[in-house]
Amino acid sequence: MKLIQTLLAASVLWAGTALADPPKGYPFVDFDAGLKAAKASGKPIFLYFGRYGCAWCDHTNKKTFSDAGLKKLYSDNYALVYVDAESGKRLTLPSGERITEAELGVRLQAFATPLFVYLTPQGEKIFQAPGFKTVKDFQDYDSYVRGGHYKQKTLLEFLGSKS
Amino acid sequence: MRAAALLLAVLAWPAQAAWEWGAPLTVNSVQGAAIFPHIESANRQGVAVSGDTVGVVWEDNRSGSPQCYLALKPATAAQFQPEIQLSKNECYEPVVLALGDGRFVAAWEEAGAIQARVLPGGTSLQLSKAAAAQVTLGGRGDIVYAAWAEEAGRFKRIVVATLRLKGDALGVQSVQPVEAAPSVDDQGWPALAVTGDGSVTVAWEDRRYRHTVPLVSHSSDGRSFAPPARLTDRRSGSVDGLGAGTGAMRPTLAPWGERGAVAVWLDKRDFLSGYDVFAAFDPGTRRFGKNLRVQDNFGDNMAQWHARVVSDASGRLLALWDDARDGTPDVWLSEWDGEAFGDDFTVPAAHGPGAHSDPVAALDAGGALHVVWLDRDEAAGTRVRYVRAVRK
Numbered sequence: 001m002k003l004i005q006t007l008l009a010a011s012v013l014w015a016g017t018a019l020a021d022p023p024k025g026y027p028f029v030d031f032d033a034g035l036k037a038a039k040a041s042g043k044p045i046f047l048y049f050g051r052y053g054c055a056w057c058d059h060t061n062k063k064t065f066s067d068a069g070l071k072k073l074y075s076d077n078y079a080l081v082y083v084d085a086e087s088g089k090r091l092t093l094p095s096g097e098r099i100t101e102a103e104l105g106v107r108l109q110a111f112a113t114p115l116f117v118y119l120t121p122q123g124e125k126i127f128q129a130p131g132f133k134t135v136k137d138f139q140d141y142d143s144y145v146r147g148g149h150y151k152q153k154t155l156l157e158f159l160g161s162k163s
Numbered sequence: 164m165r166a167a168a169l170l171l172a173v174l175a176w177p178a179q180a181a182w183e184w185g186a187p188l189t190v191n192s193v194q195g196a197a198i199f200p201h202i203e204s205a206n207r208q209g210v211a212v213s214g215d216t217v218g219v220v221w222e223d224n225r226s227g228s229p230q231c232y233l234a235l236k237p238a239t240a241a242q243f244q245p246e247i248q249l250s251k252n253e254c255y256e257p258v259v260l261a262l263g264d265g266r267f268v269a270a271w272e273e274a275g276a277i278q279a280r281v282l283p284g285g286t287s288l289q290l291s292k293a294a295a296a297q298v299t300l301g302g303r304g305d306i307v308y309a310a311w312a313e314e315a316g317r318f319k320r321i322v323v324a325t326l327r328l329k330g331d332a333l334g335v336q337s338v339q340p341v342e343a344a345p346s347v348d349d350q351g352w353p354a355l356a357v358t359g360d361g362s363v364t365v366a367w368e369d370r371r372y373r374h375t376v377p378l379v380s381h382s383s384d385g386r387s388f389a390p391p392a393r394l395t396d397r398r399s400g401s402v403d404g405l406g407a408g409t410g411a412m413r414p415t416l417a418p419w420g421e422r423g424a425v426a427v428w429l430d431k432r433d434f435l436s437g438y439d440v441f442a443a444f445d446p447g448t449r450r451f452g453k454n455l456r457v458q459d460n461f462g463d464n465m466a467q468w469h470a471r472v473v474s475d476a477s478g479r480l481l482a483l484w485d486d487a488r489d490g491t492p493d494v495w496l497s498e499w500d501g502e503a504f505g506d507d508f509t510v511p512a513a514h515g516p517g518a519h520s521d522p523v524a525a526l527d528a529g530g531a532l533h534v535v536w537l538d539r540d541e542a543a544g545t546r547v548r549y550v551r552a553v554r555k
């Protein structure tokens with residue numbers, strides 16, 4: 001019995017490490033629910049465009065999204081949306097167009113996962129950043145977005161002015 | 164600069180010169196800034212040529228909800244006839260198969276179920292029993308095969324139906340999953356090819372290895388399928404304990420040679436440059452061989468989308484897709500020369516300013532190539548466009 005329990009625990013652990021789903025403990029929802037929540041709350045949208053089995057998504061989840069401060073910062077201040085890069089699940093764009101989650105990757109011209117996209121509460125894109133990011137990166141992006149700096153500066157100008 | 168342009172034009176000339184393109188036509192009769200046509204389906208089966216009639220299917224929301232449409236164009240007609248609405252409820256991902264003599268079978272997802280209908284005439288027949296999507300069709304003589312993804316417990320799995328054509332009606336002979344055992348993760352986006360000896364090859368996306376892997380199975384009778392094998396020659400596995408493998412998606416199939424099949428799909432094995440177009444051949448041994456990259460080096464650092472393979476009985480074989488290597492999305496093709504895929508070339512009407520994407524194609528019995536794509540214009544609305552090409 002103990003052996004079975006150990007094997008089950010190991011399999012759950014393996015599944016947890018292999019999947020590149022949203023990071024644990026964050027209130028990620030699908031695109032339509034996130035857009036609705038953002039419109040209602042006035043919070044910007046943080047869209048995590050990930051791929052099932054993606055190593056760099058897994059790495060980002062473990063190294064970066066495991067940070068308790070980042071978890072609180074993003075859970076409290078964003079409508080968190082997770083989109084699966086290869087999924088046929090449907091979503092509705094702010095224009096009213098219905099497309100699949102995979103097709104959203106075409107529209108975003110995604111070439112790598114993870115891809116992190118910041119949107120206004122109305123669903124307009126502010127900027128997107130591909131690949132592994134650190135806690136500091138996400139803190140800077142948060143300042144740029146919630147501080148409203150994107151209205152006057154590009155992200156690079158903003159980051160340059162901070163250093 | 165001029166010399167470079169001239170050099171590129173000269174280099175591109177042999178491929179461009181192979182096909183003579185007709186005047187492009189608009190297929191959809193209703194367009195608008197808030198109307199969004201989609202040419203999307205399993206196996207990217209949006210156009211077929213039956214006798215001398217071209218049939219095109221798509222989905223759009225002109226009526227306020229997504230509905231599926233079919234437009235026909237006899238060879239003698241200068242334009243497409245007004246489209247026929249196939250669905251009454253929310254509809255997605257229609258496909259069309261030629262039956263010969265100007266007749267077609269269309270299939271689609273409507274209100275979460277799979278429907279099929281013979282056209283012209285015919286009435287809709289529901290094929291699925293549980294929630295289902297992503298249907299594709301294949302056929303030979305009076306037998307039509309349909310494959311789709313249907314919920315069975317927690318996950319969707321691939322189901323294949325054998326249908327017999329009697330006049331304008333389809334009769335269901337069998338419906339069964341490719342694998343008897345329940346799925347351990349999602350399966351979807353099947354492609355189906357009826358090979359020259361009448362047997363059936365099915366490919367689909369499968370997540371049993373904790374990432375998306377195209378699998379393939381073969382059946383001599385459409386009922387009993389061999390255990391699935393990988394279409395891709397990449398292994399699954401984590402890197403330093405991370406992830407489960409690179410992704411590959413949206414397989415498409417076409418018959419190849421006397422009893423073989425060819426597959427083309429989107430593959431992210433080079434994970435920093437987006438999906439690439441890859442192909443593999445089954446020469447008739449019921450085993451797909453080495454994976455081949457389809458697009459040329461000029462498209463290598465660019466994400467490719469919406470790939471499709473088409474073939475004919477004479478051995479002609481083309482892959483097509485869209486990518487934005489020239490700044491905006493354009494439709495690109497590559498033709499198999501017997502040993503390799505040749506240099507990429509464009510459909511002239513689907514290249515240049517604007518967004519030209521989501522191509523589908525068919526080769527007719529006379530060797531002509533029929534290409535359909537979306538021409539996106541946010542202000543004027545998106546057009547479904549069509550062009551025919553003949554070999555010079």
